[in-house]
Amino acid sequence: MQDNEFPVNVVAVLGGGGDLGGGLAYRLVRAGYEVVIGSRDAERARSAVEALRQRCANMGQSDVKCHGTDNVDAAARGDMVVLAVPYASQRETLDAVATVVAGKIVVCATVPLMPPKVARVQLPAGGSAGKEAQDQLGEGVHVVSAFQNVAAAHLREDGPVDCDVLVTGNSVAARSAVINVAGRCGIVGHHAGPIDNAAAAEALTSVLIGLNKRYKTHTGIRVTGLSSAN
Amino acid sequence: MQDNEFPVNVVAVLGGGGDLGGGLAYRLVRAGYEVVIGSRDAERARSAVEALRQRCANMGQSDVKCHGTDNVDAAARGDMVVLAVPYASQRETLDAVATVVAGKIVVCATVPLMPPKVARVQLPAGGSAGKEAQDQLGEGVHVVSAFQNVAAAHLREDGPVDCDVLVTGNSVAARSAVINVAGRCGIVGHHAGPIDNAAAAEALTSVLIGLNKRYKTHTGIRVTGLSSAN
Numbered sequence: 269m270q271d272n273e274f275p276v277n278v279v280a281v282l283g284g285g286g287d288l289g290g291g292l293a294y295r296l297v298r299a300g301y302e303v304v305i306g307s308r309d310a311e312r313a314r315s316a317v318e319a320l321r322q323r324c325a326n327m328g329q330s331d332v333k334c335h336g337t338d339n340v341d342a343a344a345r346g347d348m349v350v351l352a353v354p355y356a357s358q359r360e361t362l363d364a365v366a367t368v369v370a371g372k373i374v375v376c377a378t379v380p381l382m383p384p385k386v387a388r389v390q391l392p393a394g395g396s397a398g399k400e401a402q403d404q405l406g407e408g409v410h411v412v413s414a415f416q417n418v419a420a421a422h423l424r425e426d427g428p429v430d431c432d433v434l435v436t437g438n439s440v441a442a443r444s445a446v447i448n449v450a451g452r453c454g455i456v457g458h459h460a461g462p463i464d465n466a467a468a469a470e471a472l473t474s475v476l477i478g479l480n481k482r483y484k485t486h487t488g489i490r491v492t493g494l495s496s497a498n
Numbered sequence: 499m500q501d502n503e504f505p506v507n508v509v510a511v512l513g514g515g516g517d518l519g520g521g522l523a524y525r526l527v528r529a530g531y532e533v534v535i536g537s538r539d540a541e542r543a544r545s546a547v548e549a550l551r552q553r554c555a556n557m558g559q560s561d562v563k564c565h566g567t568d569n570v571d572a573a574a575r576g577d578m579v580v581l582a583v584p585y586a587s588q589r590e591t592l593d594a595v596a597t598v599v600a601g602k603i604v605v606c607a608t609v610p611l612m613p614p615k616v617a618r619v620q621l622p623a624g625g626s627a628g629k630e631a632q633d634q635l636g637e638g639v640h641v642v643s644a645f646q647n648v649a650a651a652h653l654r655e656d657g658p659v660d661c662d663v664l665v666t667g668n669s670v671a672a673r674s675a676v677i678n679v680a681g682r683c684g685i686v687g688h689h690a691g692p693i694d695n696a697a698a699a700e701a702l703t704s705v706l707i708g709l710n711k712r713y714k715t716h717t718g719i720r721v722t723g724l725s726s727a728n
Contacts, residue, residue: 389695391621419723430722434705461708465619468705471698475664478691479721486723491709492660493649493717 274373274410274445280346282306282339282353282361285316288377289352291423292415293334294320295453298426302333306342308357313337327426344368348449350375350415355397362404370408373442376401376466377415379473387478389471398436398466412437412446413466414457416473419486427454431488434460434469458491504603504640504675510576512536512569512583512591515546518607519582521653522645523564524550525683528656532563536572538587543567557656574598578679580605580645585627592634600638603672606631606696607645609703617708619701628666628696642667642676643696644687646703649716657684661718664690664699688721 279296283289284305296303297320305320307313313336324332335345343349343365353361355378362374376398382390394400398413405411414435422429433450435457437443447457460468472489479487509526513519514535526533527550535550537543543566554562565575573579573595583591585608592604606628612620624630628643635641643666652659663680665687667673677687690698702719709717 387691389625389691389697391625391697395619395621436705458709459712460705461617461619465701465705465708467619467621468698468701471695471701475666475690475695475698476721478695479688479724482689483724488722490720490722491706491717492720493715494709494713 273441274348276301276347276445276449278302278304278345278347279449280304280306280342280349282342282349282351282365283357284352285312286352286354287420288415288423289350290316290320291420292350292352292377294323295423295455297324297332297334298327298329299452301449304342304345305334305336306339307336308339310336310338313342340365340368346372348373348375348445350377351401352377354378355380358397358401359404362401366405369405373410373412373445374401374405375415375446376411376413379416379470381474387474387481389474391467391471395464396466396470398463398470402438402463410437410439410442411463412442413463413469414446414450416469417476417488418455419488421486422488429455429488430490432490433457434465436460436463436465436469438462503671504578506531506577506675506679508532508534508575508577509679510534510536510572510579512572512579512581512595513587514582515542516582516584517650518645518653519580520546520550521650522580522582522607524553525653525685527554527562527564528557528559529682531679534572534575535564535566536569537566538569540566540568543572570595570598576602578603578605578675580607581631582607584608585610588627588631589634592631596635599635603640603642603675604631604635605645605676606641606643609646609700611704617704617711619704621697621701625694626697626700628693628700632668632693640667640669640672641693642669642672643693643699644676644680646699647706647718648685649718651716652718659685659718660720662720663687664695666690666693666695666699668692
């Protein structure tokens, strides 16, 4: 029933030319979704699509449903819209797509990092990027925050991702839809509460960046204690 | 060298009559530390000590170095002082012990939960309980935030705890000392950056509380991707 409420065939990835967006687009295409990569610059999106096609071809996959266009067109075409732009561009991007995402799920994957101290938690005035997105778009859009803690490098590999994803949002059905999509992409997602809780995953990203620097690796997290519950 | 900077033989646990404080005190005693349990009410602390002695006796341990007293006396006697009081009592407790903790490590284990919505992230105006503690005590005290994500129920068991601890604080040596103590207690701690990053662990607690309610279990987290680094 939850899947019926939010059927997902086409996923738009705004900022799909970036590290995280490109990684998510790769996973989505590999999972069989039709993906529309958006960028402020449609040419950049098309280049990202070409790179993605090449990568899939190298893995033996030729039936790739992937297109590149500008952010607004991409958002209009997606059943689900993933926001993977730098935090500095989030407000402007959402302003541009606000009218075409009405009633849809917008997955906020942005992290409010404040360079140069990206390993220091510096949450924004609005509490979190996810909360700010929900406040900006209003209750007619189902903002779900997810994917902050997954290393882009691991998204570009095949196989299960050794990092759980905390999925927050005010609509349980919308969260379930995102958890379902993540699962098809080899990523375990957990219901992590209302959009206010996006602060947890966003703050955690700076902690993981610090660990990555310290140990020259790509860290993530797993939720423990669920083995008997799942 | 780091251990020499902060030698730890006696650990004070303020709020040691509570759930988390009692669990930490049990682990510390079992690990061979001398523990001074503090409470606003010294009688309550002595009751907690009696319960702890009984618990250790049941496990075959009779040489328990544990005492109960008021918070100020406990803080004065500890080489390391663990703050495990409810968030609502944090400021008042730190005011009371400020002069006796100068130069020491104060481990802030409090979580700024705002009942009744304890599964909703609601970080305080100061950013986090840990940051507020450091700001209140000043740079002459080494505030280290830790232990927020460990279920008290698991601390009362023996054996390794299936939850990593994010250890934040502005002094790397102080963090290392806490990670060392945690390790002796069967708990893996990670350097998680400056005290600003306490927000990550504190916010995560509300997420885990939500998961615990949803799945009727005690969840925690593990940091992944470190296997080759540790």
